[in-house]
Amino acid sequence: MVSTPKRRIRNPKYSSPSSLPPSPMRVLSSIEPPPSLLPTKTEIFKLVAVVSIAVSVAVACNLVIKFFNRQPKPFCDTDSESDYYLSEVCDPCPSHGICYEGKLECSSGYTRHGRSCLEDGSINEMAKNLAKMVESHVCESYSEYLCKGINKVWFRWDELWNNMDKVKLLAEDFGKGNATYLFAKNRAMDIVDNLLEMRDSNIGIKEFKCPELLVEHYKPLSCSVRLWLLEHALFLIPFCVLLVGCVRMLLRVCHRHYLSVRAEEIYEQVCDTLEEAALVSRSINGEGEGEPWIVASWLRDNVLTPKERRNPMLWKKVEELVQEDSRLDRYPKMLKGEPKVVWEWQVEGSSMRSSGKKKKGEVKKQKSSDMGSNQDQSLKPMEPLKW
Incomplete structure (x- = not known):
């Protein structure tokens, strides 16, 4: 006998999905978080910027602390035979320096600046002053x-x-010691040595x-x-003699020219x-008025x-010119018991000279009269025009 299967009867409470009891995951998924719970994009950027700045400051402070706390390397000894240029334990001794047990001392004439030795400017100036004094x-x-x-x-x-020791006070003015002064003297x-001749x-x-x-x-x-x-001197003496000779010759020529020109004027x-004296001595009627001659010395003193x-x-x-002129007579004459040389203008010759002067005077008078007549005509009033 076939048995009929039995059906399981479900509980009506749990038969429908709505009737099933809610699970915890379902409960959490059904709850939504509030919008103010999560940060926004701007807040995230601000946070990243603040964190970056803080990290940078921390790194910088760490580097500064390491830099100041770092101990400098000692200097390698000057007399050391090891190849200290390749050594990582010490630094090479700078030029013009003396290194011993890791310490640096500069030679005379040099001062320490950091980890190097530089020339002392005051000592160099003192050396130049000493050299100038010797020069x-x-x-x-x-x-x-x-x-x-x-x-x-x-x-x-x-x-x-x-001799340079006479200015030893110069070193004291610079505040230097004997060693520095000796260094300046050597310099x-x-x-x-380079400035003066040496033997x-x-x-x-x-x-x-x-x-x-x-x-x-x-x-x-x-x-x-x-x-x-x-x-x-061998060149200047002949040159001066020649120059003096040329100057004297030029002065003579100028003096002769002046004498000739001035003699003609006199x-x-x-x-x-003389012509005026001759004309005055003889009037128009032929009656004499005075002497027609003049003493040469008196005439000389007059002109x-x-x-x-x-x-x-x-x-x-002037006497040579008078002697060459045939219109003038020269003859001796006794005046007050003393012999004198007198000059006289010939009356015949005076007519030509005076006539020439008269002609010139007449021409001038005629010109002046013509100019006066022209001016008178220009000053006359104009007559009215007749039509």
Whole structure:
């Protein structure tokens, strides 16, 4: 007998899905979070920026602390035989420095700046001043020898070295010690070696002399001129003689020209004076009024200035011109018991000279009268026009 299967009767409570009890996951999934719970994009960017800045500051502070806390490497010893340039334990000793047990000390004339040695400017200036003092001492002595024949020309090295001790106070002014001063003296002597002429004496000591070009700056002007004249005397003496001769010849030519021109002017005055005397002595009716002659010495004193009277050549030229003129007579005459030479203008010759003067005067008068008549005509009123 076939048995019929039995059906399981479901509980009506759990038969429908809605009637099933809710699971925890289903409950969580059904609950939505509020919108203010999660950050926005702007808030996320701000957070990233703040974190980046904080990390950067922390890294920078760490590097600064490491830098200041780092101990510098010691210096390698100067006398060390090891290849310290490739060593990672110590730094090489800088130039002009002395390193011992990792410490650095600069040589004389150099000061420490950080981990290097630089030249001291004040010591260099002191060395230049010492070298300038030595130069002045040597060159001034040589210039006095050339100008006056005194003082020395060559100086020994030890003399110049000891001479610099006179300005030892210069080192104290710079606040330097004896070691620094010795270094400056050595530097100064190095400058002097390159500046002055040098030779070796018989005993093997260096001697110094001021160069010829440099000593010119220490010579006085008068001495330089005198030495230049002595050096070029063989050329200057003939040149000066030739120059003086040319100047004197030119002055003579100018003086002769002046005498000739001035003599002609005085000759014209003499002729006018003699002609007037001749005309006055004879009136129109032929009656004499006075003497027609004039004493030559009186005439000379009348026409010449006091300065020209001191020059006898001027009146001599005038006498030559008078002697060559046939219109003038020269003859001796006794006046008050003394012989005198008188000059006289011939009446026949005076007519031509006076007629020429009259013609010239008439022409001038005619011109002046014509100009006056023209002016009178221009001043007359215009007559009215007749139609």
